[in-house]
Amino acid sequence: MMRIGHGYDVHRLVPGRKLFLGGVEIPSPLGLLGHSDADAALHAVMDAILGALGRGDIGTLFPDSDPKYRDIDSKVLLSKVFQAMVIAGYRIGNLDITIIAEAPRLSPYIGQMRAVIAHLLACEEHAVNVKATTEEGLGFTGHREGIACHAVVLLAD
Ligand code: MG
Numbered sequence: 001m002m003r004i005g006h007g008y009d010v011h012r013l014v015p016g017r018k019l020f021l022g023g024v025e026i027p028s029p030l031g032l033l034g035h036s037d038a039d040a041a042l043h044a045v046m047d048a049i050l051g052a053l054g055r056g057d058i059g060t061l062f063p064d065s066d067p068k069y070r071d072i073d074s075k076v077l078l079s080k081v082f083q084a085m086v087i088a089g090y091r092i093g094n095l096d097i098t099i100i101a102e103a104p105r106l107s108p109y110i111g112q113m114r115a116v117i118a119h120l121l122a123c124e125e126h127a128v129n130v131k132a133t134t135e136e137g138l139g140f141t142g143h144r145e146g147i148a149c150h151a152v153v154l155l156a157d
Contacts, residue, residue, distance in 0.1 A: 002156050002157075003053065003090065003155045004052055004152070004154050005048040005049060005052030005153050005155070006047075006150070007046065007048035007150070007152075007153075008047065008149070008151075009041075010040060010146050011032035011033055011038040011040045012032065012145060014033045015030055015031075017030070017033055018031045019032060020032070020037045020039040020042075021106065022041040022042065022097070022099070022109070022113030022130055023039065023116035023117060024109050024112045026104060026109055027104070028103075028104045032146075035070055036071065036073075036077065037071060037073055037074050039074035040099070040148065040149040041113070041130075041151070042077070044149040044150055045153070046058045046077060046078055046081045047151070048095070048151040048152060049082075051153075052153055052154075053090070055084065061077075061080070061081070062077055078117075078120050079120060082120060082121055089157050090156065090157055091122070092128075092153065093127070093153075093154035093155060094128070094129070094153070095117070095121070095151065095152070096131075096151070096153075097113075097117075098149065098150045099131070099133070100135055101132060102137065102141055102144050107132060113130045114128045114129070114130050117130070
C-alpha cells in the first residue's frame with residue numbers, strides 16, 4: 001500500500017527573526033515570522049505526511065493558540081509527525097521539496113537540509129530531494145515579502 005500527500009506553507013519575512021528552512025539555520029538579515037520557528041519547509045513536509053496519512057494538518061495537531069508551541073523547533077514537531085507515521089505502519093518512500101525564495105541563495109544549504117530531514121524521518125538521503133527556486137522577482141516571494149514551500153511525499157508500508 002502506498003499513500004501520496006502534498007503540503008504547502010508560506011511565512012512572512014521580517015527583520016529580527018532567525019531564518020530556519022529544512023531544519024537548518026541560514027544566515028539572513030530577515031527571518032520567517034510565525035508562532036513556532038516558522039520553518040516553512042518542515043511545515044510543508046509535515047502537512048504532506050499528514051495528508052498522505054489522511055490525518056488533517058499541522059494546524060490541527062499543533063494549534064498556534066497553544067503557548068507550548070511558541071518558538072518551538074519545527075524539528076521537534078516533525079519528529080511527532082514521524083512517530084504518527086510509524087505507528088500508522090508507514091515509512092518514507094520518497095519526499096520532494098521545493099522552496100521558493102528570492103533570497104538568500106539556498107544552494108549551499110541544500111545538502112545539510114537533506115541530511116537533517118533524512119535523519120528525522122529515518123530514511124536515506126537519496127529519498128529526500130530539496131530544490132530551491134525563485135519566482136523571477138514576481139509576487140510576494142519575488143518581492144522578498146515571504147518564502148513559500150511545497151512538499152510531495154510518497155509513503156510506503
Ligand atoms: Mg507554517
